[in-house]
Structures are given as structure tokens and as C-alpha cells.
Amino acid sequence: ETGVTQTPRHLVMGMTNKKSLKCEQHLGHNAMYWYKQSAKKPLELMFVYSLEERVENNSVPSRFSPECPNSSHLFLHLHTLQPEDSALYLCASSQGGGLQETQYFGPGTRLLVL
Amino acid sequence: QKEVEQNSGPLSVPEGAIASLNCTYSDRGSQSFFWYRQYSGKSPELIMFIYSNGDKEDGRFTAQLNKASQYVSLLIRDSQPSDSATYLCAVEKRRALTFGSGTRLQVQP
Numbered sequence: 703e704t705g706v707t708q709t710p711r712h713l714v715m716g717m718t719n720k721k722s723l724k725c726e727q728h729l730g731h732n733a734m735y736w737y738k739q740s741a742k743k744p745l746e747l748m749f750v751y752s753l754e755e756r757v758e759n760n761s762v763p764s765r766f767s768p769e770c771p772n773s774s775h776l777f778l779h780l781h782t783l784q785p786e787d788s789a790l791y792l793c794a795s796s797q798g799g800g801l802q803e804t805q806y807f808g809p810g811t812r813l814l815v816l
Numbered sequence: 817q818k819e820v821e822q823n824s825g826p827l828s829v830p831e832g833a834i835a836s837l838n839c840t841y842s843d844r845g846s847q848s849f850f851w852y853r854q855y856s857g858k859s860p861e862l863i864m865f866i867y868s869n870g871d872k873e874d875g876r877f878t879a880q881l882n883k884a885s886q887y888v889s890l891l892i893r894d895s896q897p898s899d900s901a902t903y904l905c906a907v908e909k910r911r912a913l914t915f916g917s918g919t920r921l922q923v924q925p
Contacts, residue, residue: 735912744820745860745904745915758912792859802848802867805913807859 705729706808708793714814715783723778723811725793732798734776735805736768739790751776752798783815817842820907822916830924835892837919839905842886848908849881849888854918855901863903864890895923 706727715721727734736748750758751770765787767779776793790810796803821840829835837851848867852860866872866879866888878891888907892899902920906913 742917744917745906745913747912747914750912758910760912790859802865802908804850804862804865806862807852810859 706793706795706806708791708808708811710811711809712812712814714816715780716816717783717785719783720779720781722780723791723793723813725776725778725808727774727776727793727795727806727808729795729806731795731806732773733796733803734770734773735794735796736776736778737792737794737807739792739810741789745792748778780813783813785815788813788815818916819843819909819914820905820916822903822905822919824917825920826922827919828922828924829895831895831897833895833923835895835899835921835923837890837892837903837905837921839888839890839916840886841888841905841907841914843907843909844883844886846907846909849879850906850908850913851877851879851888851890852904852906852915853901854904860904892921895921897923897925899923 733752738746749768769777792810793808794805796805850865851863854860864879866881872879876893880889902918904918905916
């Protein structure tokens, strides 16, 4: 497989469930990102990891917990979510997490919280 | 003021025409600017990036940057129906991108 992959592609969960989103990049990049895209709103940055260290946490509620075990994998652990958390969650990666780098996006996980 | 502003559209142009998409940004210190295209239900895909003032051309696409006016645009020449999508302007800020809400482009056959 090439590029950035995400699983699952679709997820429906109740507010009391715990689930995890997975992202994997096959580009040899060192930086990975989580974005949230809600209907009618711009893409919102959630987390940035560079060389497996979190370098940005954009005031995201603690019910979202990221994990980056290595430079190729990124997880987003979800627990006790709210219906307003329903959105498209996009993972992206870039070469090194520095300036002037192109980010490449995965296909996204469409999440519905009931 | 939004950090990155785009007209939501839809911008409707006939096939073969030039489509002009505009974006303004608030952070004068921004250095890198990106245009992504997003088809309905799909993830964003990079079209172009631009770092320096002036024009940058790639095939049918031209990005224009004016840092003094804090303005970046994307021109699409010879527009095709397959160009119909939402175009997202993104501005780099502290290692990550701040996106506009996007402009929906409709190319009429």
C-alpha cells in the first residue's frame, strides 16, 4: 500500500463506547497530524506529532487521546464522545514537521456519535 | 476576523473558462500557502503550494501570492467539469496548516 491509510473508514459509536482510529503512512515521513472536518466548517488541526513527540495540541478535549508509537503510525483514542464530535477525522503526514512542507492526507474516518 | 477567509461560493463557470479562486489571510508572518482540492466525500489533495510573491504555474493551474495584501489566489484555465470540487486555501502556521472554509466550484458543461 502507498500513501496515507486510515481505518476504519466509517464508524458509528455510542457516547459510552471506546474506540480507536488508526492512521498509517507509507511515505517515510516523520510528522503526522490529526484534523477534524465538520460540516460547513474549516478543517481544524487537533494534534501534531514530529518524530513521535507531540508538538502541538490545539485545545482538544481530553476525550480525544492521540498516540504515536512510531513515525509510521498514529492513533486517535476516543471515549465518552458527544454527538457534536461527529465529523470526518483526517490524518496527514509530512516529511519532517518543519516549515514549508506539503502535507498528504489519508482518506479519513467518518465518525457518527449517537 | 477569520484567520483564512474564502468565499464559500458556489462559483459557477462554463467549461473552458478561467476560474478564479481567492483567499485572504490574517497572519502577516505566514510564509507558506497551499491550495487543496476536495471532492465531495473525499479527503483533500494538494494542487499547488507557493512561498514567494508572484505567480507560480503548473499546467492549467496558476497560484498567485501577494504578501503585502495578504492575498493568495488560484486560477484554473480551460476549466473542465472534472474540476468541480471544493477548493481549500491553507496557510502554514507553526508546523501545521490553517484552512479556509473552501470555495465550491461548479464547471458547467
